[in-house]
Every structure is written in C-alpha cells, then in structure tokens.
Amino acid sequence: MKLTSKGRYAVMALVDLAKFNSINPVSLRDISLRQGISLDYLEQIFSKLRKKEIVQSVRGIQGGYVLNKKAKEIKLTNIFDAVDEKVKTVQCKKESKKGCNGRSSKCLTHDLWDELENHINNFFEKKSLEDLIKDNFERRI
Amino acid sequence: MKLTSKGRYAVMALVDLAKFNSINPVSLRDISLRQGISLDYLEQIFSKLRKKEIVQSVRGIQGGYVLNKKAKEIKLTNIFDAVDEKVKTVQCKKESKKGCNGRSSKCLTHDLWDELENHINNFFEKKSLEDLIKDNFERRI
C-alpha cells in the first residue's frame, strides 16, 4: 500500500499555497521552485483541483492560483478525491456481485477491508489544510 | 493508495487456514480451490509466511501448512510485514537526509505522512487473525 506522489504533491502544493496566500495569487512557477515539483506536473494537478473548486485560477501576468475556500474547510479527503488518490482495498466490489455478497467464501475478509477503508478515510476527513499549516508553524517555535 | 493483492491474498489464505486448522495440515491446493487464488502464487506467499514463522510446513503426502502461533497472536501487521506489504507514504526518508530534516521547505508535510503511517499501522497492530475469524463467524449467526 502506498500513497502516490500525485497525492503527496497536491497536499504539499496546497500547504505552500495556503502559506503564501495573500491578496495576490500564487503562481505555479513559484510553488514549483519552492517545492521542487515539475511545473508541468503541477499544472496537471491544479487543473484537477480547480475542477473540484478547491482553488481558483487567475489568468494573465501576475496570475496564479488562490484557495477557493477557507483552509479550515479544505480537508485531505477533498484533496485526495480531486486528484484521484483513493484508498482501494478490495476488488470484489466492482466485480461480479454474485461472487461477493458478503457471505461467499471468497470474501472471508470483505468486512476487514471495509473497516480499513473507513479507518483511513476517517483520518483524511478530520485533517484540514489549516491543521497542517498550524502544525508546521508550531514546530518552528 | 492501494492494497496489493499479495497482501489481500495472504490474509484471505490465513483466515482460510485458521478456519480449517485442525490436527491435519491444510494443503495449498485446498486453499487455492476454496479462495480462487493461483497455486503458484500461493506458494510464493507461503514461502514468505514460513520464513517469518507465521506458518509451519509439513512435507509429503497429507502435508500442508499449519499456523505456527495462536490466531490471537498473529496480527495483520505481522502478515503484511511478511509479504512486504507496507504503508509507504513519504519518499524523503530514504533519500538525502540533508534535504529533509523536518525543517526544510521540501517537507512541509513530513509530519503528516508520519502521522498517517502511525494511524494505519495502529489498525494493523490491533487486528489479529482471531478477530477476523470471530467477525466471520458472528456474521453468519
């Protein structure tokens, strides 16, 4: 089980954005330089974040991105959802429902994966961008 | 983030094994048939489980595998560890330690991934094979 770097980058970039979020939008070029993430890759990521209304774009010179909600209202779960980073534990859900009704011997562990998914998603739902910035700030004191 | 099928199969196979664990060892052939997992693949998996002393092998006719500990003492974390299924969240640990000392701007989210790993591993450490069998049994009542 691993987290993909698309998800990690999305979170890193948003923390960076939130930190530098003032009146002016933050350009991807700046985030790219500060975080060491390829500009082209960031563009892919922010395209998805924009579609999910997590950020807003400002075009033209001096343009960039701004948060579209308060940092407190942006949860990890929203970010991961936007970039298609999701917890996949069990196959049988999509496949033949006949094979897996929760009682078949094929799914001895079905409930376990459900429980695991819930456990992880619970973590993502509680954690907001604001929490991350706060943690980051407190560590520096 | 996804769980690989090697990890899933390992857990499924061990639940199966634990259920049919009597005086006689359980052959991989039987598990293969009951759980629909390729025999060759199961062999790879059980080779690893044996090396970590989770199961014991019995060779020859009427051979197979038996649990090497009580189901209560086998935690998910042991199983996943044996088959190299692990939670990987952040890269910077292995790489240049210079780049990531917890204060560099590259690791704005370092603590987050640590926290996530702990959260998930905590789940794995609590859950034993016995829990899984019990859940499975109770659901059938």
Added chain:
DNA sequence: TATAAACCTGACTAATTTAGTCAAGTATAT
C-alpha cells in the same frame, strides 16, 4: 497593441510495480 507571464489541455513515454506463470526441483507418507 505587442508581449511576456502564466494558465490550460491532451497526448505521449519511460520506468516501475504487480500479479502472476513456468520450470525444475526436494521431501515424505503410504
């Protein structure tokens, strides 16, 4: 109004990982 900064999009690709298969054994109960 020319221009450069910065967003926007889709197609492409190399590297890695996964999920097995295959082949050639060895050990042992009957």
Added chain:
DNA sequence: ATATACTTGACTAAATTAGTCAGGTTTATA
C-alpha cells in the same frame, strides 16, 4: 516406488505512475 505437496528462482505481460512535451489561450502592463 510413487504421488502428493512443499520449495525456489527466473521470467513476463499488463497496469500504473510519474512525469515530459507540444501546443495552445488569456490578460496585465509597458
């Protein structure tokens, strides 16, 4: 003896990931 079942290592096809690349469009400002 021999069939059953464990044991090991090498190999491979498919999928996924982590980007790159090329070609746009928009707009502030000089």
